[in-house]
Amino acid sequence: MKVYLSLVMSLLVAVFLTVTTVHAQDNALKFKLKPGASGKLCLKCHVATQETVKKPFVHTPLKTGDCAGCHNPHTSSHGKLLAEETANICSLCHSSVIPKDARSAHKVVAEGGCMKCHDPHAATTKFNLVKGGNDLCFACHKAMGETVAKVKFKHSPVGKGCLTCHDPHASAKNGFLLKNDVPALCVGCHKTDKPIFVKAHMNYPVANSRCTSCHDPHGSDVAGILYNTVHKPIASKMCNQCHEESTSPSPLKVKRSGTDLCKGCHSTMVNQAFGKNRVHWPLLSKEGCLSCHGPHASKQKGLLKQDALTLCGSCHKDTITRQEKSMTKHEPISSGNCAACHDPHGSDGVYLFKKASVVDMCGTCHDWQKHSTHPLGEKVRDPRSRSLSVQCLSCHRSHGTEYKHFIPFATTTELCTQCHETFKR
Amino acid sequence: MRRFIARCIGTAAVLTIPLGALAAEGFKVKPLQAVIADEKGGELKFPEGVACDGKSLLVVADTGNGRLVRYTYQDESLKGGSEIKLPQLTYPLRVQVAPTGAIFALDGKQRRIVRLNADGTFAGYVDPKGVTGEQGVVPRSFRVDGAGSIWILDILGARVLQLNGEGNVQRQLEFPKNYGFISDLEVTSAGDVLLLDSNSALVFVARKGEGTFIPLSQSLRDYLVYPTYLMTDSRGMIYIVDQNGGALIALGADGSFVGRQLAMGTKSGLLNYPGQVCLTPAGTLFVADRNNSRLQLFTLGR
Structure with missing residues (x-):
């Protein structure tokens, strides 16, 4: 052979x-x-x-x-x-680096940046790589490099090299450049029939489950490389709080559906939210709490599926984009703290504001009397529309505009003369 | 009454619309009037819903005040403004008038549809009977069609339910695959059911008698910021309210883009987070201009 x-x-x-x-x-x-x-x-x-x-x-x-x-x-x-153009020269010979209709492709490869990883003439590293091992990957994926270096519980394949699990160019069938899909990739090493594996998973048949819904494949500070925020029933190995018993015919089935299941423990939160005039619609949808939260473990606080900007932006894309393009940044948004102003579960007022009054809402951070002495409040009518009182949002748009100070006009004069028309020149 | 009229903002001579909004003008709107109060001078507060019966009745869901306000519209003039306040309806979001004159309103707090008699008295809840599946029903929106059927957009069950007048489920349509967030539905005069996906700015259609939703058009993201309401007229034209963009767009019956009108702002003729709209056969458009706390009237033409 x-x-x-x-x-x-x-x-x-x-x-x-x-x-x-x-x-x-x-x-x-x-x-x-x-x-x-x-x-x-x-x-x-x-x-x-x-x-x-x-x-x-x-x-x-x-x-x-x-x-x-x-x-x-x-x-x-x-x-x-x-x-040929730098971005295309390599593909004259290496045309099949990205398979047709690839599920995922390394951005740098798709953009023709081959020379960011390879030296076109010669190198001391195999495949003409400009650096060897994970150092090459971490030159761009710096945050990942730092995380991998400092985590308490390491995943050994990461130490061996990113290419253990990832294809550096593209993956025909899998996301994240993975060489195989999850869980097939994981069970290649982790034998699911081993007693230690079965015991660790409380006898639940997880061989076909998505491992990355609980485990961080790059390592974590939690034993079992679970994501750093672990849902309490998982941490206390009480899967049967939500799922049927491991011995039942359908062990992975949840005991109740939607928010009814979460309400079993989080009744105070659910009752409070559901008692508001306005409930955040996704909470009432088929996915319920799982519209935003993961049920097992997460990198994010509060078991959020993603960081707040990405998560909220998955529906409110226009709002996040507006902030990104805004000349002046609103700190709570740029830091991903949407919940500073909005209650993501429910509220009695519009915009799911945490406070009933806009002035009170903004006033939690901004001292109006220091910022401005312009008359504000319920008794001050907006000359543009007598149905409105003057408040912070009369002049500012809190998620930003293309102009400075969140104002919707190019100049302050233009803004002020919307109401104070006699000063218009 | 005098006080009411005094509180109404008169006809605006010029409509302030940014140039971008005039890029396509397959239809036009012209401001007529803005209403900010009821007949006793009580101001509207964050009204999100408005419905008309095609004759003279106009009902506004005055959401922030937890009430409905009933006006009559005749000879291009709005009259009345009587309050309907019920303990069963404390946070009306959307409202509909049935051909029988009965009023239906979606209560945001209870997340139930409330049925009122034509005189405004409480008649009961529309709780669907014969729903399949273990979950209940959470209506995000609803419609009452010309035949008296009630169509409910059930976001909990990810489906559209068609009920008869007694509340019995007649038909059930699953949401399309890969939907984002469905905010509204409409039943056309031809019997097609339309769905509006706010996240992807897509309109889906289930043709009359068919059980599956398919996209009616490409994504309308280029024309819409965040759409939340849709409506059709007797000719099949589709109108979509762009809540976050403060505008209205029109599509042909085939989903082709016709035009975009109106813009975000506070002055008369501009919109700030518009909610529901309704259109009379004569072409008068009523807009629940939520964040401007007023009802705006426009003429709509092509």
């Missing part, structure tokens, strides 16, 4: 070298190079490259002396006399 494999490998290498040599010969003919000049002529001037080619891993065209495989020796419309 070994002999057969080495024969196949030798044949493949021979074919590859033949193809590249033929390609090099084509270019030699194309540029009418003198006999024996190919691969030597360029290096006469490009002395530094003479040293480069001494590195252990050399890009095949360079190795075969085919500089013209990537560069045009005479003229080019692209930098470095490249025969």
Whole structure:
């Protein structure tokens, strides 16, 4: 078998070298190079490259002396006399790096930034990588690098290398560049029939469950690499608080559906929210609490599925986008603290505000008398519409505008003369 | 009455609409009047709903005051403004007038549909009977069609329920796959059911007699910021309220974009978080201009 494999490998290498040599010969003919000049002529001037080619891993065209495989020796419309745009040059040979209709693709690869990871000439690292191991990945994925370094409980494959689980270029069928889907990827190492595995999962048949709904594959500070925020029943290994008994015919089935299940423990919160005039509609939907919260464990406080900006922005995209584009940033929004002003469960007033009055709401952070002495309050009527009283939102839009200070006009004068028309010039 | 009229803002001569909103003008709206109070001068507060019967009755869901207010509209003039305040309806969000004159209102606090007699007295709740599945029903919106059927947008069951006049479920339509958040439904005069997905700015349709929703159009994200209400006219034109954009867009019956009108603001003719709208056969458009705490009247034409 070994002999057969080495024969196949030798044949493949021979074919590859033949193809590249033929390609090099084509270019030699194309540029009418003198006999024996190919691969030597360029290096006469490009002395530094003479040293480069001494590195252990050399890009095949360079190795075969085919500089013209990537560069045009005479003229080019692209930098470095490249025969094609930097973003496209690699794909002339490496066209299948991203499979057609790939489920996920590494952004840098999709954008043609191959040289961010690979040296196009030669490198000391296999595959011409500019750095070896996880250092290369963490050069961009800095936060991940820091997390992985400091977590108390590490996932050993991460230490071995990101490529244990991820494909660096693209994944035809899986998200997050994963080599296989979850749980298939996980059960490749974690044998689900082992007694220790079964015991750790309280005899529940989780072999086909999504492991990453509880476990952080990059490690965490919680034993069992559970996400840092763990739902109390999970932490106390009381899965049967929500799910049917592990011995039942349908052990993973939840005992009740929607908010009825959560209400069993969180009755105060549910009753308070449901007693308000306005309940956040997703809480009343089929998903109920799980519209925003994970039932098992999460990276986020409050078992939120994602950070607040991403989570709230999944529905209120316009609001988050407005803030991102705003010239002045409203601190609670830019820090993802939407709940500073809004009650995400329910409220008696519009916008799910935590306070009944807008002035009181803004006043929790902003001292109006220091900010402005403009008359405000129920007794001060808005001249633009007598149905309204003057309050903070009469002049400001709290999620931002394209102008400074959250005002919806380019200048303060333009804003003020909306009401004080006699001063309009 | 004099006080009421005095509190009404008169016809606005010029409508302030940003140029962007005029990019496409397949239809036009022109402001007529704004109403900010009832017949006794009691101001409206965050009204979210408005319904008309096609003749002269106009009912406003004065949400912030926890009441309905009934007006009559004749000869381009709004009269009356009598209050309907019931302990069974403390936070009306949306309102409908049935062909029989009965008034239906969705109560936000109880999340139930309340049925009132034509004189405004409480007649009962519309609690669907014969619903399948273990979960209950949470109506996000509803419609009463010309035949008296009540259509409920049930976000808990992720479905549309068609009830007869007695509240018995006649038909059930599941939400489309991969929906975002469905805010409203409409039943066209041809019997098609439309759904409005606020998150993806998509309109779905289930043709009459068919049980599946399919997209009627591409995403309307280029024309809408965050839509929450839709309505059709007798010709099948679809009107969508852009709550966060303070505007109204029109689509053809096939879902093609026709135009966008109105803009966000406080002055007369502008909208700030509009809620429900209704349209009379004569082309008068009523808008519950929630955050401006008023009802606005427009003429709508093509």
